[in-house]
Amino acid sequence: MFIKNTWYVACTPEDIDGKPLGRKICGLPMVFYRGADGQPVALEDFCPHRGAPLSLGFCKDGNLVCGYHGLEMGCEGKTIAMPGQRVGGFPPIAKYEAVEHAGFIWVWPGDAPADRSALPQLAWADNPQWAYGGGLYHIAADYRLMIDNLMDLTHETYVHSTSIGQPEIDETPCKTRVDGDTVYTERFMSGIKAPPFWQMAMRAAGLDDQASVDRWQVCRFSPPSHILIEVGVALEGHGGINAPDDKKAYSVVVDFITPETETSMWYHWGMARKFKPEDAALTASIREGQGKIFSEDLEMLERQQQNLLRYPERKLLMLNIDGGGVQSRKVIDRYLAAETAAS
């Protein structure tokens, strides 16, 4: 069961550059492409003629042509034409609201009218002061396991011990607070040495990478499954997260988690940074490093999923470090209950 009347990241603009993309989201096979006006379109990935996936076809004049027998599908899910056929009586296929926004293609899988004002506002998008790089992982695990993972960065000490993990994370309690539908988990460390990833960032930002620093992690969950994490280090004693820009290196870890099935997800990850935005080589280097770090979570989540499937009756612990995930799941459950009640 998924929240349906909400925005999920479906793919990137590049994914539908000149050709359709098939992707299952919230259990629904969808095809994404650009219509005649250049705007993204999302339809059911099912040709009403013989059931072929439309995503194996191609785009022609802003419509989607089935790659099997040439049925031409319109952007509203109604067949427009087919060689030698009258198509008036063809059954329509489902259409989903899709929109390009802040560097991604978003989709609204539900039946309720799509609310564009509910799209998340991302300060770093379309802003030349910021640079962004990221990637996509397919993970065979319940998307909520990734929410748990990201709303508790304690795991960095263990899973990512050679890059961003450090013992001080464990030693510093985190605090979880809820503000409406938004959940925050915060941790502030003072007077520590930066771990390898942040030493690299300090060098890139022109700071002494051996200096003592204050470090912060502010994880913010908003429904259905978006997590933005403000992370950074500042030279010790300059105000931490509030230090002036020339005394710190900081960025936003971007996590858009989209359920595919009950036990698999599409995970768009990335990092937006406000230092040296013009440095493309740095963007590539950070992207590569982050991709490697985030890949370290994959096996853990997939194996955890297998263990949970084997022992469905076991209740997991909910410690204070799990507070972020627990509170985020409560928000999800509230939305699910509201959708169930409304239907």
Next chain:
Amino acid sequence: MFIKNTWYVACTPEDIDGKPLGRKICGLPMVFYRGADGQPVALEDFCPHRGAPLSLGFCKDGNLVCGYHGLEMGCEGKTIAMPGQRVGGFPPIAKYEAVEHAGFIWVWPGDAPADRSALPQLAWADNPQWAYGGGLYHIAADYRLMIDNLMDLTHETYVHSTSIGQPEIDETPCKTRVDGDTVYTERFMSGIKAPPFWQMAMRAAGLDDQASVDRWQVCRFSPPSHILIEVGVALEGHGGINAPDDKKAYSVVVDFITPETETSMWYHWGMARKFKPEDAALTASIREGQGKIFSEDLEMLERQQQNLLRYPERKLLMLNIDGGGVQSRKVIDRYLAAETAAS
């Protein structure tokens, strides 16, 4: 559910050259080999001793020796010998009628007496005026999806756009007619340019590959699932399919479709041609080209199958271009009903 009392292509003679072959047909695990008289034999692929597949064994003096403990199986499905054992009481295994005919090994999976007179007569087999080349694909889709595919060549325009497809196929209506248990779907095109594959054939036949041609496609289904397609091009205005041999390039596309399970098939495809039959290099070149073209259908059929499994309740459209498949399925259903009634 499959028609059982009928002939299917099981394999080629080369497949049982000196060693047994295990292959599941109509859901039945079978082993094929040559008996002492050189004739093909088909048995259940199950050793009555401990259940090992007999196809992992070897042939000895025309009998099949189990590769596990040496049980010697006779061509009637009765154990003949086993080292140190009396075998009189061993339970028999199923025997299926098998016959070599027209370049293939055929099998009759049903219980009713096999009718050799029902084997399809193939004009091009054992005839030095013809050459034949072909291959085998295993496809994870209901075998009837391949019948639909072949009884409507409209898909050539889309799936095979760079070889045999051309817009005129779409623009020319096809006609389906039924003659007893045989279904025909025909399309005749006039005054067109030959597509790449046929330009190659015209050159091979000594014709100008840029000349205007008449083109034909005559698909013929006969039960259980054999499709022969007469295809060709003739220099325009010389009578098309009836033009004299020196004015045309033509051949028979051979499609023997054998169900493996409800959602998978063995697909023997090939081409028989009446021009330059002695040219082995041409045979190899056509075979390679055809193999490539036919492989383009595989992903489409397998993905279509997955979509159909996901939406079992959806009724597919039956357009006039689908008439060949629709009528062929009616023949199959009639045979199935007759077998059910008889059992």
Next chain:
Amino acid sequence: MFIKNTWYVACTPEDIDGKPLGRKICGLPMVFYRGADGQPVALEDFCPHRGAPLSLGFCKDGNLVCGYHGLEMGCEGKTIAMPGQRVGGFPPIAKYEAVEHAGFIWVWPGDAPADRSALPQLAWADNPQWAYGGGLYHIAADYRLMIDNLMDLTHETYVHSTSIGQPEIDETPCKTRVDGDTVYTERFMSGIKAPPFWQMAMRAAGLDDQASVDRWQVCRFSPPSHILIEVGVALEGHGGINAPDDKKAYSVVVDFITPETETSMWYHWGMARKFKPEDAALTASIREGQGKIFSEDLEMLERQQQNLLRYPERKLLMLNIDGGGVQSRKVIDRYLAAETAAS
């Protein structure tokens, strides 16, 4: 259903050298590692915090640290510590008795008190007069199919025809006898030529590899699923298995078969020999040869398993050559019945 209150081989000491090993045994996910005292420990492979597999973690001061959030698990299955947490109320996980013995790590999956006196005594372990080499295969088949396989060496003639098989095996009847819970299947051959593997062994033992020999195979099953096979050749007429050491080449084939699931197993195989024990190159060479020979059984067993799953209603034959497997399964069934009655 498996015998639980008994010893199975879990892994080798090398497998837990400095890092934990996850392995499913009798359907139970287990993690193996060495505790502070250097003794092997076996626990449920399930972190009580969030269900991550503990085997993805690491060892620290003899305790197991979860690789996700750093929970520290004690050797009794009780959580010892976790950064920033009180762990007194954490639910325990299952602990299994494990012991290092005779070159392997053994595990007792059941609830009844583990009985160390029931560990098999292996003459060749920790004895400088013997050398041992072996390996591990994972096989997708019921572990009892391997017992059948090993308690009837008739299959050597067919499966291993180029190494240890020879026609005289078939021609010489085997005898099965039962002594309490131990099952013996014996075959003695006289005045034959040694097959390739034993010719190699004769050369290694300084004997004429073309000489006429007496050959023996004495298979011994003991519960739950351990099979030791005394095998060898002696120069003809010197007493066979009882010939003096300088007239024979002999060894013990070691087979420890551990069920993973109902249709898969871990198979530790090896050979212990009493000639040239100091010759490490010979050990490696025999190990390689045996590994190759034993790999020949894999496909047969896995395909046999598939056939048996397809025809669950068919009764397999029980010939005299199958007596060893039949009697061994009776012992297993007796143990299973006793465990069921006791629970």
